[in-house]
Amino acid sequence: MSSLRAKIQDVFNEPACGKNRGKDAKARKNGCSKPLIPGAAAGGCAFDGAKIVLQPITDVAHLVHAPLACEGNSWDNRGAASSGPTLWRTSFTTDLTELEVMMGQGERKLFKAIREIKEAYAPPAIFVYSTCVTALIGDDIEAVCKRATEKFGLAVVPVNAPGFVGSKNLGNKLAGEALLDHVIGTVEPDDAGPYDINILGEFNLSGEFWLVKPLLDRLGIRVRACIPGDARYRDVASAHRARAAMMVCSSALINLARKMEQRWEIPFFEGSFYGITDTSEALRQISRLLVKKGADREILDRTETLIAQEEAIAWEKLAAYRPRLEGKRVLLNTGGVKSWSVAHALREIGMEIVGTSVKKSTVEDKQRIKQILKDDNHMFETMAPRELYAMLSEHKAEIMLSGGRTQFIALKAKTPWLDINQERQHAYAGYAGMVELIRQIDLAIHNPIWRQVREPAPWDQPVVQDKLRGTRSETATVHALKSPARQLAASATVEESR
Template identity: 90%
Template sequence: MSSLRAKIQDVFNEPACEQNRGKDAKARKEGCSKPLTPGAAAGGCAFDGAKIVLQPITDVAHLIHAPLACEGNSWDNRGAASSGPTLWRTSFTTDLTELDVVMGQGERKLFKAIREIKEAYGPPAIFVYPTCVTALIGDDIEAVCRRAAEKFGLPVVPVNAPGFVGSKNLGNKLAGEALLDHVIGTVEPDDAGPYDINILGEFNLSGEFWLVKPLLDRLGIRVRACIPGDARYFDIACAHRARAAMMVCSTALINLARKMEQRWDIPFFEGSFYGITDTSEALRQISQLLVKKGADPEILGRTEALIAEEEAIAWKKLAAYRPRLEGKRVLLNTGGVKSWSVVHALMEIGIEIVGTSVKKSTVEDKERIKQILKDDNHIFEQMAPRELYAMLSEHKADIMLSGGRTQFIALKAKTPWLDINQERQHPYAGYDGMVELVRQIDLAIHNPIWRQVREPAPWDCQPAVREELPSTKSETATLHVVQEFAGTTAGDFGGC
């Protein structure tokens, strides 16, 4: 536990973060994460954050050393996609019971589970995750993992990020530390080249990275490791031989990028593949870093030629949507890198941003938003569901882009909604992804269902009572009224 405490303090003291460098020593030790409320997950615990970062490594067996609910509640929590192995889709857990805890059988059960996975699946590595229960009872998973690795002849990696140590974001960083301590640099590739790069913090949601990788392939740039999206264990183990790196989500793996730069001299920059301008700028910066590390400068010219070609194609496709979407108002309720990258992407085609959430954004993310929007009034830290509903029901936005948890607020306000978080079904990265994003927004806003649901329901409208109806309450008059009502049409209802 003392080693875990030291690791957490090291993660909090992040010199690559501009905001952290400006703090005094005491504030730096407290980190950037808000304290957790007892009994609350704060959007996800540290264990959940570690699983998010490591589970997309597709050929690895991910073993949760905990009671069954810990794995059941965290499994498949991201829409990451794989182009090959499916082992990561298999759920492994030691399924500790109360009797196991009382009798001290946890470590023995863990060792047995590792052996069974090795014999049944033969993975290149096994990642072992403790949770609150097994950390509190003192199971030494690092010792078990070392013994199992020696016994079975394969890497068994302890991911020491039990839920109670902090937030999901802290778990992201602890997962990066596990890769640094046990995986990266353990294998020497025999094909290292001057055009090898790493992509960090890219999760390949809905196969997004597959829209970007062909662009890099055309430039002769090889992605040595994409961490963690569609990753393989061997690729990550060889990631220390890349020449440059791009950081897609700095809040998750900034510590990984910085320490790889310190240990193996791999320079990195933070960029985005959302939007035409940001995608082009990311390609330029990758090429420039490679040239600084010794690549042939001719790649800069080829990069500009590729950018010009792809931008022309994308703008031509987007031209058809501009008249339909220009001036439309969008409310963004997301965070992190999307809080500024998607804003920039949408503004490129004339869409107006009426608000964007920065709840999960870094200080650097917020500064980018201010530079793009030129107005702090459209930036909010967080908005209560009641306020979101009021804004949408008053028609201050034509569509809301958010995650699945807030979709029902938009639907209740009879406002179009589009999912841009990890549960989404469509990829939005790169030039083709930008066209797809705009197409989905157009489909959502102009769907005829919204005109229909906004009309008053027939039972909310008063029938036009005809003058010839008798005013008495006799049985005959009642029957007459029913007959007249049954014979009316939609046009006979006032206000409908």
């Protein structure tokens, strides 16, 4: 646990994080997130964050050393896609029971599970994840993994990120530390070249990276490793021979990018593949870094030629949507790189951003937002569901782009909604992805269902209401005449008249 404590402290003191640099020494020791509330860690603990970063390495067996519920809560929590191996889709867990925890049999069962996976699947590596229970009872997964590596002749990688140590974002970074300590640099490629790059913090959600990789292929740029999206173990292990790197999500793996630059002199920049302008700028930045590292300057001209061709195609396709979407108001309830990259992409088509969440955004992200929107009044750290509902029901936005957690707020407000987080079904990266994003927004806003649900219900129509009121008054009169008191009074009147 002492090594884990030192690792966590090292991550907290990350010098490449602009937000961290702005703190004093005391605040820096407290970390980047609020402490977790007991019982509310599902989907947001350090273990979950580590699993998110490493599970898309597709040919690796991911073994969770814990009771069954930990793997059940974390499995398949991202919409990453694979072009080949499917081993990562198989769930492995030691499934510790209360008796095994009490009797101290966790390490023995872990070693046995590693042997069974090796014999049944023969993967190039097994990643072993510690969790709250196994960390608290003191199971030494590093010692077990080391012994298993020697015994079975394959890489068994310990991932020390038990849930109680912090937030999901901390788990992202601890996963990066595991790669640095046990994976990257362990394989020497025999085909390293001057046009090799790494893409860091790209998860290939809904196959998004597959829209970008063909562009790099046309430029003769090879992706040595995309970490973690659609990755292979040997590619990650040989990532130290890349010449440059692009950081897609700095809030997740900035420590990985910085330390790779220190150890292997791999320069990096943070960019985005969302939107036409940002995609073009990312391609230019990659080419410039490669030239600085010794590549032929001719790649700069080829990059500009490719950008001109792809931008012309994309703008031609987008021209049909501009009259339908220009001036439409959008609320972005997301964070991180999407807080500014998607905002920039939508501004290109003429849409108005009325608000964007910066909850998971870095200082650099916030600066980009200010440059794009020219106003920080549209930035909000958090917005309560009641405030979101009020904003949408008052028609201050015509569509909300967010994750699945807030979709029902938009639906209750009878406002179009589009998923742009990890559960999304469409790929929005690159030039083709930008066209698809705009197409989906157009479909959502102009879906005829919204006109129908906003109309009064049939029983709330004025004519129907008048009829209902008339029917109610007639019914009330009939009921009054049929009441026993009225019938008795009527009989008495008849007798008197006789």
